[in-house]
Amino acid sequence: MAYSSSSASGFGLEFSTSELTGALGDSVTVLPLIVALAATTSVSLPHVLVGFGVFQIVWGLYYGMPLSVEPMKALIGLAIVGSLSYPELAAAGLLAGGVLIVVGRLGFLGALQRVIGEPVIRGVQFAVALLLLEAAVGLSAGNLPVAVAGLAIVGLLAAVGYRHSSVLLVLGLGGVAALVTAGVPTPCVPELALFPAGTPTLSVGALEGTVAQLGMTVGNAAIATALLCGDLYDRDISPDALSSSMGVTCLAAIPIGGVPMCHGSGGLAGKYAFGARTGGANVLLGVGYLALALVATGALLAAFPLAVLAVLLVVVALELARAAFEPVRGHRSLAVVLGVGAVGLAVNVGVAFVLGAVAFWLLSRRE
Template sequence: MAVTSRFDFDGRLELSLGEVTGALGDSVTVLPIVVALGTLTPVSIAHVFLFFGLFQIVWGVRYGLPLSVEPMKALAGLAIAGALTYGELVAAGLLAGTVLLVVGATGTLGYVERYVGQPVIRGVQLAVALLLVEAGLDLSMGRPSMAVAGGAIAVVIAAVGYWRFAGLAVLGVGTLWTLVVAPLPALSLPTLTVFPTGDPAFTVGAVEGTLAQLAMTVGNAAVATSLLLGDFFDADVSADRLCRSMGTMTLAAVPLGGFPMCHGSGGLAGKYAFGARTGGANVVLGVLYLGAALVAGLWLGFPLAMLGALLFVVAAQLGRVAADTDHPVLVGAIGVLAVVTNVGVAFLGGLAYWLVTQRA
């Protein structure tokens, strides 16, 4: 069967052991971010899991590939760090989803990509990482011993070669702690209403958050994912098509309480590394996320100091990616400028410098 036809119709779905283990590759970074969002912001964990689960299944069946479904990390990091209000987060999600849908439909992603250089993208990643470190320090001060314990767990896991699981290990320990001090919540389905937690706030901050997210999405979610699909599966899935998928699911989820979502290249690589080869991994993970939505209240009591350690791990993972650059001074300058001012100013400043130096 031709490659193009299997992606245009029902796709390949297998439920082998490799698909089950591969499903974990997309959750190791997603789960810590979701719990942090649900604990520190008005974001509903139940709604996030609900739409993550639904779209894992949708894209697994649609593409026949273990395509990743992840939170938009720049928006997540800014919300967790307190740089975006919930209303601004919702507005930024709607703006980002609209832009991605339009860019994908008009085939103009390549034009955008030419102007947003890789060092600028890496700088935004570093900026978000530094903001998460700052937030993690604030949370850790409430109970330093617990934060140190969480950090020690992460270091041990990373030291034995399983750094990808460091955040998941801290999350697991914190979840067990929560189960000890609080009863298991009753099963509850999230209700779907329009903007259940607050209306969108289209402010300058929302626009800045959108720009920061789009910078990351263009390089890491659309272009990089398209290239990996070709490398891993010999699949011809264009970056523009992925933009349409990301825009569609974000615009469908955000008004009903979900979180802005993208197709992360890291999640795809993780699924592949753990054995996923078809859309079956998405079906497995989608069902698990839907189950998690039923008991989402469990994580509302997650210890804040342990959450601080968790943010350090997420920041380290983002920082590790940001360090992969040939322009460390520019990347570092964007990161520092974001902490001193805000991520929008840092992005625009870095972009302006990049454009000027490339034309010189």
């Protein structure tokens, strides 16, 4: 059963089981990071979920497709390991948001995309796939039997034609386990306040984190995601438009207690892998995040078996890797894709993007 309507941009909104399972394909790249962030910083998890909920809905309606909304992984990672406090994270996110709006309005990324070779962008997609697989291994290490059982369930359902439904079953089992462990929480509306988790504080660490994040954002969240929109959904969305919408998201969400957010090829591939085809997936996921914000106690989310999310990360990573390699032609292009992917995994995606662009330019001059 599905309900469909038309968006203002002429692209349909559908509310169906496939859109619901596809929506959850994006959440597996979000929930592990924000749960870890809530456990290690002063961030308010309900406020973070409100930010994700609102902007899932906003960009799903605006673009009319299941565009991803994810945490800015470089900055969130630095905060999780203790290199940035939440106030420093908030300052870095506001700074990154301002830069993204400026470069988007100036058309900088569209010009950069025309210069950067497609194999470099495909390499960024592959790097993100490898990072997702690495994250899946880390999440499953704490409960390997659960991860193996989850993979078996997904594989079995996929073999009989129910791959999209597998995400509902696996996440449902994880949710039941969390409720049994932590109990049913009492709903509570998050307090409306300006910077509820701390006033932004600009520091040297925040500036360094912003630079690292922008390198990753340009390569993955803007250019690679724009390319994937065409690959998977036959949509021509410019990286400058994505840059501007990411900037708006950061500048609007962080003052109400959110975290730096971006679009991303991993989340987009996740939605596609699990069946999302319209902006209806964003609306469903946004409503789900807002509902979760009412009951998001640390005890409940800490009780959720993260090995379950690891299973779904594997599926997302495989879909993203497939999209990265499918159009690649020629040994030289393949070498660039593999090289960028390896550097992205070993160092970070921003460095891999820059080195890949230089390598591709040098190789092109030899032709």
